[in-house]
Amino acid sequence: MNVFLPCRPSLVRHAFSGLGRRTMSSARDAPTAAAATTTLNFLFPGVEAALSSTGTSTAAPSTSAITSPSSAFKVASTTAAAPLTLPPPSDPLLSFLTSLLQQSGNRTRASARVSSMLLHIHALTRAPALPLVRHAALAAAPAVRLKSHKRGSKNVQMPVALSEKQRIRAGLKAMLKSSEGKQGKSVQERMAREVVGVVRGGGGALEGKAVVHRVAMVNRGTCLCGDTPCAEFPDGGVLSLGNLWELVARAQAHARGTDWKVCCDHS
Amino acid sequence: MPVHIANVRVRPKKAPPTNLCAGQLSAMLGCWAATKDLHNTGTCAQAAQDLFHCMRVTPKTGKVARPSINYHLAKLKKITK
Numbered sequence: 001m002n003v004f005l006p007c008r009p010s011l012v013r014h015a016f017s018g019l020g021r022r023t024m025s026s027a028r029d030a031p032t033a034a035a036a037t038t039t040l041n042f043l044f045p046g047v048e049a050a051l052s053s054t055g056t057s058t059a060a061p062s063t064s065a066i067t068s069p070s071s072a073f074k075v076a077s078t079t080a081a082a083p084l085t086l087p088p089p090s091d092p093l094l095s096f097l098t099s100l101l102q103q104s105g106n107r108t109r110a111s112a113r114v115s116s117m118l119l120h121i122h123a124l125t126r127a128p129a130l131p132l133v134r135h136a137a138l139a140a141a142p143a144v145r146l147k148s149h150k151r152g153s154k155n156v157q158m159p160v161a162l163s164e165k166q167r168i169r170a171g172l173k174a175m176l177k178s179s180e181g182k183q184g185k186s187v188q189e190r191m192a193r194e195v196v197g198v199v200r201g202g203g204g205a206l207e208g209k210a211v212v213h214r215v216a217m218v219n220r221g222t223c224l225c226g227d228t229p230c231a232e233f234p235d236g237g238v239l240s241l242g243n244l245w246e247l248v249a250r251a252q253a254h255a256r257g258t259d260w261k262v263c264c265d266h267s
Numbered sequence: 268m269p270v271h272i273a274n275v276r277v278r279p280k281k282a283p284p285t286n287l288c289a290g291q292l293s294a295m296l297g298c299w300a301a302t303k304d305l306h307n308t309g310t311c312a313q314a315a316q317d318l319f320h321c322m323r324v325t326p327k328t329g330k331v332a333r334p335s336i337n338y339h340l341a342k343l344k345k346i347t348k
Contacts, residue, residue: 139306143307143318143319147284149281149283158283158284159292159296160284160286161286161287161288161292161318161322162322163322163323164319164322167319209305209306213299213305216296216299217296217300217305220293220297220299
């Protein structure tokens with residue numbers, strides 16, 4: 001939603017913008033006040049002394065005629081020095097979801113669908129929709145991805161950590177795919193039901209995430225190894241055998257009298 | 268009878284994927300194996316947050332230059348022609 005403000009955009013600070021802090025009492029106001037007092041002193045000798053004795057520099061701008069909304073804003077702003085802070089122009093998560101729904105470069109249609117999805121969520125839950133979407137995206141986001149790697153004649157699945165953007169994308173993609181089995185004529189309605197389902201603890205997206213995590217857990221011995229064999233401690237720690245001296249030193253530090261077992265099968 | 272190879276090329280071996288935060292990842296996977304908390308809602312929540320923080324602050328590794336052996340082999344083929 002665009003909000004019209006009768007002032008220069010650079011004087012307004014967005015919540016997540018990189019603009020530096022600018023107070024309303026900027027350099028532009030000082031010359032204006034000085035010019036006004038000079039004019040007044042010429043017309044009414046002694047007024048400058050009177051103004052300085054009262055110590056109200058804001059009186060000078062007020063005596064000049066307020067001809068434009070910008071000067072009115074300046075007058076109001078000189079009394080309150082705190083900058084005006086607006087929320088960001090678009091939510092990053094919703095922008096990301098819009099990009100996923102976008103087809104053939106039609107951003108307006110995708111944006112309308114996202115807005116309609118938020119409306120459906122609110123109709124289903126009577127609660128603010130954006131926090132629910134955020135919670136669902138984070139809940140459905142997998143933490144790892146499995147990459148297939150050939151070791152000898154055997155294909156092993158190696159778990160690889162994902163960045164935040166990759167996780168969110170994977171979670172939203174899983175929710176979009178799972179929403180195809182939901183009721184509803186439009187994608188926004190089905191996606192809204194999927195979001196509500198994920199928040200309530202169900203949904204196919206969560207099941208898919210559990211499957212990926214389970215396979216990654218089973219193949220946890222390959223995440224550090226690469227092509228070298230691994231050893232696994234009973235408490236779940238995994239070390240690489242690439243540096244034997246380091247392994248011996250760590251084994252001595254963790255000496256508990258328990259035995260190791262080799263977890264990787266290298267054929 | 269001599270063997271004739273039209274283009275002498277070497278196909279590089281596929282390298283295993285690099286893991287940026289291997290320690291934190293192995294800790295989280297070990298926590299899953301011990302507690303079965305696959306959704307990181309209970310005991311493994313802290314291990315997951317450590318991994319996410321590491322992925323957030325760790326800089327990405329630069330692109331490794333591909334070997335130019337195939338270029339030199341093609342040059343050699345022209346020389347020996």
